Amino acid sequence: MTSALDESDKEKTRSVSVDLNNDASLLIDIPDALCERDKVKFTVHTKTTLSAFQKPEFSVPRQHEDFIWLHDTLVETEDYAGLIIPPAPPKPDFESPREKMHKLGEGEATMTKEEYNKMKQELEAEYLAVFKKTVQVHEIFLQRLSSHAILSKDRNFQIFLEYDQDLSVRRKNAKEMFGGFFKNMVKTADEVIISGIKEVDDFFEQEKTFLLDYYSKIKDSTAKAEKMTRSHKNVADDYIHISATLNTLSADDSTALKKHLDKLSDLFEKLRKVEGRVASDQELKLTELLRYYMRDIQAAKDLLYRRARALADYEHSNKALDKARLKSKDVPQAEEHQQQCLQKFDKLSESGKRELTSFKGRRVVAFRKNLIEMAELEIKHAKNNVTLLQGCIDLLKSN
Amino acid sequence: MTKPAASAPSLSVAASLSKPQSATLEELEEEEQEDKFDINISITNPEKIGDGMNAYMAYKVSTQTTLPMFRSKAFTVRRRFSDFLGLYEKLSEKHGPNGYIVPPPPEKSILGMTKVKVGKEDPSSAEFVERRRAALERYLQRVVCHPSLLQDPDVREFLERDELPRAVNTQALSGAGFLKMINKATDAVSKMTIKMNESDVWFEEKLQEVESADQQFRKIHGLVDSLVGHRKELSLNTAGFAKSVAMLGSSEDNTALSRALSQLAEVEDKMEQLHQEQASNDSFCFAELLADYIRLLGAVRGSFDQRMKAWQRWQDAQSMLQKKRETEAKLLWANKPDKLQLAKDEITEWEAKVTQYERDFDRVSATVRKEVLRFEVLIYFFFKTLVAFTLLIKYWEAFLPEAKAIA
Numbered sequence: 101m102t103s104a105l106d107e108s109d110k111e112k113t114r115s116v117s118v119d120l121n122n123d124a125s126l127l128i129d130i131p132d133a134l135c136e137r138d139k140v141k142f143t144v145h146t147k148t149t150l151s152a153f154q155k156p157e158f159s160v161p162r163q164h165e166d167f168i169w170l171h172d173t174l175v176e177t178e179d180y181a182g183l184i185i186p187p188a189p190p191k192p193d194f195e196s197p198r199e200k201m202h203k204l205g206e207g208e209a210t211m212t213k214e215e216y217n218k219m220k221q222e223l224e225a226e227y228l229a230v231f232k233k234t235v236q237v238h239e240i241f242l243q244r245l246s247s248h249a250i251l252s253k254d255r256n257f258q259i260f261l262e263y264d265q266d267l268s269v270r271r272k273n274a275k276e277m278f279g280g281f282f283k284n285m286v287k288t289a290d291e292v293i294i295s296g297i298k299e300v301d302d303f304f305e306q307e308k309t310f311l312l313d314y315y316s317k318i319k320d321s322t323a324k325a326e327k328m329t330r331s332h333k334n335v336a337d338d339y340i341h342i343s344a345t346l347n348t349l350s351a352d353d354s355t356a357l358k359k360h361l362d363k364l365s366d367l368f369e370k371l372r373k374v375e376g377r378v379a380s381d382q383e384l385k386l387t388e389l390l391r392y393y394m395r396d397i398q399a400a401k402d403l404l405y406r407r408a409r410a411l412a413d414y415e416h417s418n419k420a421l422d423k424a425r426l427k428s429k430d431v432p433q434a435e436e437h438q439q440q441c442l443q444k445f446d447k448l449s450e451s452g453k454r455e456l457t458s459f460k461g462r463r464v465v466a467f468r469k470n471l472i473e474m475a476e477l478e479i480k481h482a483k484n485n486v487t488l489l490q491g492c493i494d495l496l497k498s499n
Numbered sequence: 500m501t502k503p504a505a506s507a508p509s510l511s512v513a514a515s516l517s518k519p520q521s522a523t524l525e526e527l528e529e530e531e532q533e534d535k536f537d538i539n540i541s542i543t544n545p546e547k548i549g550d551g552m553n554a555y556m557a558y559k560v561s562t563q564t565t566l567p568m569f570r571s572k573a574f575t576v577r578r579r580f581s582d583f584l585g586l587y588e589k590l591s592e593k594h595g596p597n598g599y600i601v602p603p604p605p606e607k608s609i610l611g612m613t614k615v616k617v618g619k620e621d622p623s624s625a626e627f628v629e630r631r632r633a634a635l636e637r638y639l640q641r642v643v644c645h646p647s648l649l650q651d652p653d654v655r656e657f658l659e660r661d662e663l664p665r666a667v668n669t670q671a672l673s674g675a676g677f678l679k680m681i682n683k684a685t686d687a688v689s690k691m692t693i694k695m696n697e698s699d700v701w702f703e704e705k706l707q708e709v710e711s712a713d714q715q716f717r718k719i720h721g722l723v724d725s726l727v728g729h730r731k732e733l734s735l736n737t738a739g740f741a742k743s744v745a746m747l748g749s750s751e752d753n754t755a756l757s758r759a760l761s762q763l764a765e766v767e768d769k770m771e772q773l774h775q776e777q778a779s780n781d782s783f784c785f786a787e788l789l790a791d792y793i794r795l796l797g798a799v800r801g802s803f804d805q806r807m808k809a810w811q812r813w814q815d816a817q818s819m820l821q822k823k824r825e826t827e828a829k830l831l832w833a834n835k836p837d838k839l840q841l842a843k844d845e846i847t848e849w850e851a852k853v854t855q856y857e858r859d860f861d862r863v864s865a866t867v868r869k870e871v872l873r874f875e876v877l878i879y880f881f882f883k884t885l886v887a888f889t890l891l892i893k894y895w896e897a898f899l900p901e902a903k904a905i906a
Contacts, residue, residue, distance in 0.1 A: 476899070485888045
């Protein structure tokens with residue numbers, strides 16, 4: 101299925117990060133995407149005034165793996181070691197709705213046609229929601245890059261946006277070259293290395309403590325939010341079944357109770373639409389926000405890690421220099437190596453401080469926006485429900 | 500001799516509330532307690548008696564009534580929670596075996612009461628007490644709305660007597676437990692053995708209707724169980740989320756955001772309670788609705804019995820009339836004029852009886868004991884849900900300025 105996202109949809113969904121895509125010199129968006137079985141094909145659309153590009157406006161098709169390739173090459177680039185690399189978008193995951201669809205197919209015989217159709221509708225909506233989310237998250241990744249002073253100029257980024265052939269050849273080459281070395285190292289060792297270093301800078305000492313603690317807390321909150329949202333969906337599904345059974349009862353009933361049952365069935369139908377909407381709003385605003393910043397904080401931790409390694413390297417180079425001086429052997433090389441390490445470390449520290457400070461601001465702004473929007477949506481839905489229920493009560497009382 | 504089957508009787512339903520205009524929340528609450536039987540209960544002034552783990556809440560139970568069976572028009576007593584549970588036990592023991600389903604009181608809450616006992620003066624304790632007060636009030640009001648229960652001397656004693664003997668080892672029936680009870684009652688009704696005339700078409704139709712409805716109820720019962728289970732899960736997961744957000748807030752180094760996150764945790768905590776109450780609302784209201792429906796079906800089945808008896812009596816009267824006619828014929832033959840007049844009188848008498856019993860049979864076939872289907876239960880269910888959403892609005896509107904204050 102194709103899905104063209106209209107402007108209002110995009111406004112709603114583009115909320116986990118703010119102040120992106122404002123610079124007219126490079127505007128990127130994903131106006132549509134195609135879902136074929138497991139694979140999602142994104143259309144990446146660029147509008148630019150920069151001379152680095154061959155055309156002022158162009159579109160290319162890209163797969164999820166292309167985004168990962170781009171992310172990984174950025175991570176592996178030495179020059180960017182002092183930057184927070186925007187987290188890679190997660191793989192499109194249609195597992196949940198697909199499994200539910202399968203179960204629904206198996207249980208088709210046990211439910212009425214109406215019930216089956218309603219469940220199917222629900223699942224299709226779920227598919228669509230997953231689809232929209234994955235588009236959003238891929239789009240934000242690109243927009244983070246385009247709004248970053250240094251990363252937006254990256255050559256591979258430009259290739260990604262512009263190259264009108266398949267990127268899969270490049271992807272294979274990249275894998276062979278780097279072998280994901282840096283990535284793997286980060287995954288296994290970061291917490292230990294980061295907490296282990298003797299910090300000289302107060303700023304980084306505080307950041308380290310904060311980020312390590314915050315990460316574990318936000319990871320937990322994300323998991324709990326996901327659980328909560330799933331429960332909400334289950335309740336909404338139950339309402340569908342109850343509404344359908346009441347309908348059957350009402351159809352078979354030849355007494356004056358028929359009207360009564362009809363009303364009840366109707367109410368449950370309305371209630372489940374509401375429960376479903378609350379669940380999906382919560383998912384979009386709260387859960388997505390937490391998920392995104394969990395990944396972003398991991399990216400910040402990666403930066404701390406790289407700086408910690410640079411410090412470790414510097415300390416080693418110092419020791420090596422002392423040794424060289426003692427032995428009076430290879431001193432100039434050792435001195436140069438030490439200088440390089442120091443420079444690298446200083447550069448990382450300076451750049452890191454800048455990045456972490458702006459990250460803080462970005463996070464606070466995004467939380468603010470999402471929390472406000474979520475509260476407003478909850479109020480809106482609740483007010484709708486109050487009107488709905490009041491109407492039902494009035495109707496019953498007038499009988 | 501046989502009569503063709505009477506036309507199928509219809510179940511009659513009377514709605515018991517009939518105010519047509521729309522109402523505010525307060526008006527709705529008042530109407531909920533409106534006297535249909537000229538009796539009004541209010542529960543007020545919760546007061547903590549004693550200290551520590553033996554402490555308890557005492558509530559003022561005030562009755563206003565125009566019914567002559569009570570000692571006066573207005574009176575007040577003090578009752579504690581276990582008294583309400585004791586009343587329920589007595590009533591369900593007495594009326595339950597008759598297939599009568601007694602409305603249960605609100606659930607026990609160990610956590611809620613411990614907070615109160617320990618003397619935690621926080622707003623959540625006060626809220627707990629208020630919710631309990633309201634639930635107890637609703638409970639009593641429903642009891643007095645049942646005409647049979649109102650006649651019960653235990654109910655009168657509960658409302659009027661100054662000191663009640665302490666009820667011990669009281670069990671509270673949860674919404675889920677109540678649903679289980681409904682299921683048992685359904686079983687009891689379906690097992691009612693009925694002697695029937697095999698060629699009775701009317702009976703066949705009715706039995707079929709009743710049995711098919713039984714099946715659907717079981718299905719709904721299962722579905723409501725699932726709904727209640729999922730809601731409880733949701734409540735649990737919301738509580739877990741609330742705790743997690745509170746932790747996150749305490750880690751947050753931006754002051755305003757930290758405060759907003761702990762506010763969010765509190766809102767989610769309140770949501771958890773709302774979900775719990777909605778779970779209890781769901782199971783309770785469905786149980787009540789199913790109970791009503793079962794009573795209706797029970798009435799249909801009861802009418803089978805009555806109809807059978809009326810039929811039998813009519814048949815017997817017809818046999819008797821036949822015998823009397825034969826006797827008359829014999830007397831005519833035997834030429835006994837004085838006995839003949841007696842015989843003729845008896846024939847007239849039995850002819851009248853046959854006509855009477857035939858009319859009875861027709862009447863019984865045409866009507867079924869009117870059971871009231873209480874729309875009020877449905878309204879109550881919608882109303883409680885509405886209240887939940889109103890609270891929800893309140894909580895989020897209180898949160899909004901905190902979110903906007905983030906900088």
